[in-house]
Amino acid sequence: MVAKPLDFNNENEKYEERSSSRNSNNSNSKTICNGNFKRDPLPVDCFKKHIIEILNHLEDTVIFIGETASGKSTQIPQFCCDAGLSETGLIGVTQPRRVAAKTLAERVATEMGTKVGQLVGYKFRFENNCGNDTRILYQTEGILLREAQHDARLKRYSTIIVDEVHERTINMDVLLYILKQAQTIRKEKDEAPLHLILMSATMNLQKLQKYFHKAEAYYVRGRQHVVKLFNAPILKINENDYLFNAISTVLQLHLTEPIELRSTQNIGTRNIVTQNINDSKSNYIDCPKYQNPNGFLVFLTGQEEIETAINIIRKTKKNEKSAEKKQYENIFALPLYAAIPTDKQNLIFSSTPNVNINLNFFNNY
Structure with missing residues (x-):
């Protein structure tokens, strides 16, 4: 099975065209506005309509593959809110590293016009900045594993996003097993489903799709910046230094x-x-x-x-x-x-x- 390309919102929003115009200092390039906050468009913005449609019909698990800096980590949790998933429970987003969990939470809070600890929060060892009103919670995998020890069904979550899933650390592999079990238990008890979103720039897609019952996979096209590879002559180096x-x-x-x-x-x-x-x-x-x-x-x-x-x-x-x-x-x-x-x-x-x-x-x- 291969990842399906996402559909653009419309033909005029192809990211490659907007990216090239912005890089050429074209004043017609679009700006995303939310209240007083403005930012440049990201590749994932072009597929917002299709992604929200996927989330509206999501039953179990979906996989999103996208280039680094395509906007997955900041925008897809917000798309989950737009799709109404935060109305039935918390949207949890796991990150392999604490720095990423905190900085992403701060960025998303700014984009949503709120302060960290209110609608958007983060949590990792020795630091907890979330509250009763938090709808999007960025956290390390270890924190969610600890929570699962006390609540195997993770009842307070409607959606869990596992970011950087390609890293396949021990914590992540154990977490994927626990999340799959939580989905099964909820179904058996006829409870609200646990939606699972797996994201990464690269991954062993076939193994993940097989493990999660042939979950649908989608590819987010486009990069935030043009990436060029320069090969230069290498220094005569000391391999031990x-x-x-x-x-x-x-x-x-x-x-x-x-x-x-x-x-x-x-x-x-x-x-x-x-x-x-x-x-x-x-x-x-x-x-x-x-x-x-x-x-x-x-x-x-x-x-x-x-x-x-x-x-x-x-x-x-x-x-x-x-x-x-x-x-x-x-x-x-x-x-x-x-x-x-x-x-x-x-x-x-x-x-x-x-x-x-x-x-x-x-x-x-």
Whole structure:
């Protein structure tokens, strides 16, 4: 079985056309408005009518596959409200990571013209921001598993959306089993059905459809931004030193002249040393300097590597002996992992004036 393409709201709303016009600075590109809040259209907006129709007739399980940044995680929970699913129970949305659960809840609350903790809330270990009026609840998989220990039928939910289902963690696999059992028990007791929505950019569709009784699957076409793949020559790297190779590569994408990371054996750390563009060009990626503000996401394995990388960037900026110090002055490095305080997590979403490049160091756990 394959995913069916969703139907556009109408022929004039094909996302590819709107996207290209917006990228060409065409003033005719549409803006989505909700009260005082305005945003650019997302690919999933083109299929709102069809998605709501699917949700209106949903009995058990449906699968939505869509490109990253198509708007699934923020818009489909709102479409569930538009379809009336929130009138019979809570709409739960699971996320693999706490940061995602919180930031998505904040975004959806803003779009719906409410504050977090009212119509839209979030919940994960050590933090609970929801109330009696909450209709959309973003949470980690572990929180929903804990709730299922006390209520196997998950009676307060009308709909549960499992996002990033392709990750197939232990928590997620156990949760999918529990949700399937909850659907079965509700049917046996002639209770209101538990609607289940599975979402991801990629997934093993055949296995999920087989497990959930040949659930219908739909494909959300379109991307929020044009994605281009650039293949550049790779540095001569030390395979055992991926951290410094990552820093070196991303900085080269920013600087006019290539740079190199050299070992300093006596202090056990690394210094970033700028090199003349004429020095051994074959060892470097030759990139033009970008004129506009840019951002880079660097995924590392854990907190220690993230903090080490940021310290390297900061030491380089303070290096008064660096002949190219000015090239580093407007580089701003930020960490993002679950253990850091919320106010520091939110820094990556804020606008930073007088910064040419944001280096955001993440781990994916």
